Amino acid sequence: MQRTRIKICGITREEDLSAAVxxxxxxxxxxxxxxxxxxxxxxxxxxxxxxxxxxxxxVALFVNPTLAEVQEVAAxxxxxxxxxxxxxxxxxxxxxxxxxxxxxxxxxxVKPDTIPGTLLECELAYRTASPWFSSLLLDTYVDxxxxxxxxxxxxxxxxxxxxxxxxxxxxxxxxxTDGVVxxxxxxxxxxxxxxxxxxxxxxxxxxxxxxxxxxxxxxxxSETYHAEHPIxxxx
Ligand SMILES: O=C(O)c1ccccc1NCC(=O)[C@H](O)[C@H](O)COP(=O)(O)O
Numbered sequence: 001m002q003r004t005r006i007k008i009c010g011i012t013r014e015e016d017l018s019a020a021v022x023x024x025x026x027x028x029x030x031x032x033x034x035x036x037x038x039x040x041x042x043x044x045x046x047x048x049x050x051x052x053x054x055x056x057x058x059v060a061l062f063v064n065p066t067l068a069e070v071q072e073v074a075a076x077x078x079x080x081x082x083x084x085x086x087x088x089x090x091x092x093x094x095x096x097x098x099x100x101x102x103x104x105x106x107x108x109x110v111k112p113d114t115i116p117g118t119l120l121e122c123e124l125a126y127r128t129a130s131p132w133f134s135s136l137l138l139d140t141y142v143d144x145x146x147x148x149x150x151x152x153x154x155x156x157x158x159x160x161x162x163x164x165x166x167x168x169x170x171x172x173x174x175x176x177t178d179g180v181v182x183x184x185x186x187x188x189x190x191x192x193x194x195x196x197x198x199x200x201x202x203x204x205x206x207x208x209x210x211x212x213x214x215x216x217x218x219x220x221x222s223e224t225y226h227a228e229h230p231i232x233x234x235x
Pocket of ligand 1: 029033038063147149150168169189192193
């Protein structure tokens with residue numbers, strides 16, 4: 001049965017980390033961009049991750065980091081995945097990931113005039129450049145780089161790409177079921193849509209969001225099952 005992976009980003013408090021784990025998040029994101037209201041220091045992330053149980057991935061999010069900044073985070077927390085969310089080049093991402101020996105996601109910030117083929121070209125360029133490349137995270141282009149709670153035009157996502165991406169940008173309990181059923185992304189990523197305030201997660205919103213994703217998974221399973229097992233005698 002399809003199970004859409006879930007990343008909850010921008011964790012800054014122990015109670016929010018515990019609540020996100022309790023509702024079933026597969027990955028937790030920690031923001032190392034100082035201009036973000038969700039920013040945490042490497043030491044703070046390390047202290048938070050003391051409560052990170054097995055099989056829940058720690059994701060470190062950067063905007064145009066130096067190698068030293070990523071190395072400091074890699075030394076401070078259980079770093080399963082790097083998320084490059086700035087203007088980093090292919091070469092810079094590949095070099096940093098190789099130096100710290102960690103896989104990475106490339107955030108592609110989608111604009112209204114983004115050409116769908118560009119997304120496929122971007123994925124190919126990264127997959128060709130680095131064995132550490134994991135996937136594209138498709139987010140909405142905003143001046144603050146991310147975490148803005150704004151949705152982009154999902155019709156820009158090529159059908160052949162959708163199963164390999166992390167869908168992000170303005171997700172919430174009201175739109176994610178439709179998004180997951182329509183696009184069937186490998187994973188979804190959320191920050192604003194499960195917050196009471198920037199950097200302060202709301203446990204009830206997190207639970208409702210996960211339930212919406214699971215409802216979508218059940219719909220997909222049902223559709224797939226009935227397509228493969230037509231009711232006998234049906235016209
Ligand atoms: O979360 C931030 O504050 C942030 C700041 C700068 C760059 C990226 C940032 N977040 C990246 C994420 O992975 C967010 O989860 C993603 O942008 C979606 O955020 P939202 O639209 O609020 O769900």
